[in-house]
Amino acid sequence: MLILVANLGSTSFKYRLFEISDDCKVGDIHNARCLARGGVERIGDAQSPCKVEIGDWKDERTLTVPDHGVAVQACLDQLTDPDHGVLKSASEVAAIGFKAVHGGRISGVFRVDDTVLDAMAEMNAAAPAHNPPYIAAMKTLQQRFPDLPLVAAFETDFHQTVPAARREYAIPRQWADEFHVRKWGFHGASHRYISVRSAELLQxxxxxxxxxxxxxxxxxxxxxxxxxxxxxxxxxxxxxxxxxxxxxxxxxxxxxxxxxxxxxxxxxxxxxxxxxxxxxxxxxxxxxxxxxxxxxxxxxxxxxxxxxxxxxxxxxxxxxxxxxxxxxxxxxxxxxxxxxxxxxxxxxxxxxxxxxxxxxxxxxxxxxxxxxxxxxxxxxxxxxIPTNEEVIVASQCVQVLQQDGAN
Missing domain, CATH: 3.30.420.40 (ATPase, nucleotide binding domain)
Incomplete structure (x- = not known):
């Protein structure tokens, strides 16, 4: 299957397109192949550079891109280029995966829905540079591509195994229970990749x-x-x-x-x-x-x-x-x-x-x-070890799609 892994900023959309096995497990770093990479900068400006690399082919276009939905469509247009593209149509993409940052009361990998968006919004004050642009982009993409699954892979997921003695603050208990104040940890996709690759190297x-x-x-x-x-x-x-x-x-x-x-x-x-x-x-x-x-x-x-x-x-x-x-x-x-x-x-x-x-x-x-x-x-x-966060997110997307299929 094909997974588009997105990395969002308030005015940017970067991606990698992976071909990945339908039965890929989380952390399987050798069962995915990057077919293309690219993105759009300066979203909302009159002129937004839209770049793509597919093998030896590189293309850059300057377009008017008012929002992240248009940015995704511009990228899909390049990926379906009749001469150099790797897609026949956008419908070949099985899901868009997001390296989401903070979900507070939810931590893991989820299909993006109102519950996920609400949980992210609750943590806007804790991740003001990350959560608001992700939420806005996800809502725009839901409207523009209603049949395309969106998957949020939270950075905090990898750190759920940290023992309580190393994750709890010495604060009033109510703060932890009601407001989710604890040591969550981030860069989860990168650290997960390093854990997999280092274990291979150390055998x-x-x-x-x-x-x-x-x-x-x-x-x-x-x-x-x-x-x-x-x-x-x-x-x-x-x-x-x-x-x-x-x-x-x-x-x-x-x-x-x-x-x-x-x-x-x-x-x-x-x-x-x-x-x-x-x-x-x-x-x-x-x-x-x-x-x-x-x-x-x-x-x-x-x-x-x-x-x-x-x-x-x-x-x-x-x-x-x-x-x-x-x-x-x-x-x-x-x-x-x-x-x-x-x-x-x-x-x-x-x-x-x-x-x-x-x-x-x-x-x-x-x-x-x-x-x-x-x-x-x-x-x-x-x-x-050069990290590869995107391949981890791609494998996590496959896990969610597998669960959806099982249900």
Missing amino acids: RDDARVISCHLGGSSSLTAIDSGKSVMTTMGMTPQTGLPQNNRVGDFDPFALPLIMQRTGLSLEETLAQLASKGGLLGLSQSSGDIRDLHEGAAQGNESCQLALDVYVQEIRRHMGGMMVALGRVDAIVFTGGIGENDDAIRSAVCSGLEGFGIDVDTAANGSGKGEFAFHSPESRTALWV
Whole structure:
């Protein structure tokens, strides 16, 4: 069957089209083939670029795309191009899968319906950059393509196996029970992919792995025998590690102090924290790791501080995960930073020889794609594994369609 996996922004629609076996299981990363990828940027503008890649063929058109429904139709038009397309008609697509972020009281993989949309809307305040555009797009697509199944694969799903002692906050019980305030964890599709691929590379199903998804947003997850047992992000994607402009772990009682001293409202205070915090706040110049490296090389102490805080927070959380796992078979780096920044990988892993972690400096600096960079003396394997969140979502869509067929 053919599954279109969507990644949405408020003004963007990106996708990959997979051909996947009808009996594919969740996490089967070898039973799907990417036929095409593309998307639309600047949705709502007078001119929106619409791109597609099918094999060696690349096409870009500039169209008027007022909403996500029109964006999907524009992409389907390219996919059904009579000369280069991979579809004869849009009806060949079995479902559109979404890497949805936060459903609060629901966590898993579901056909999109009013219950799912309502649950997402309840968590808009917890994921303001993600949930509203997803909800709006899903509603538009429901109206425009009523016969096409839409599937929401929530980022929180993989972390449902985290033990209660590592997911509950020490807060009034009512907050947890009524308002779903707990450590939910995110980047679930990426960490699930790393759990599957690392187990293959280590040739053991009981592998204990620390997955480091480092990019524009970053999180760590401890994985034991394919299950998430600890993760850094909490109630929202703002927590855990400091990120581009996300603050990471932060004392909430600092907020009333700032509000009192500045006269800012709660909304204004949160907006500043969300837009001016994170690595951007520390460096006072940029939240982009590449800019921070450049600034630090030029002697900018604020840029160096941002890099140091980022690395130390990764190491702090990694240490807690080493204790939680008891044994670490591999530490895996993925995401834009994890895959491409050898300096960050080196800084995270340096000085840990006493814990059986020893870097092969040459391999770390020269490796491309998927590669190992541990020395022969290292008891813990060190790997870079490019993630593939979309193939996980595609396999989850098949699961939902299988359940629908069974019913």
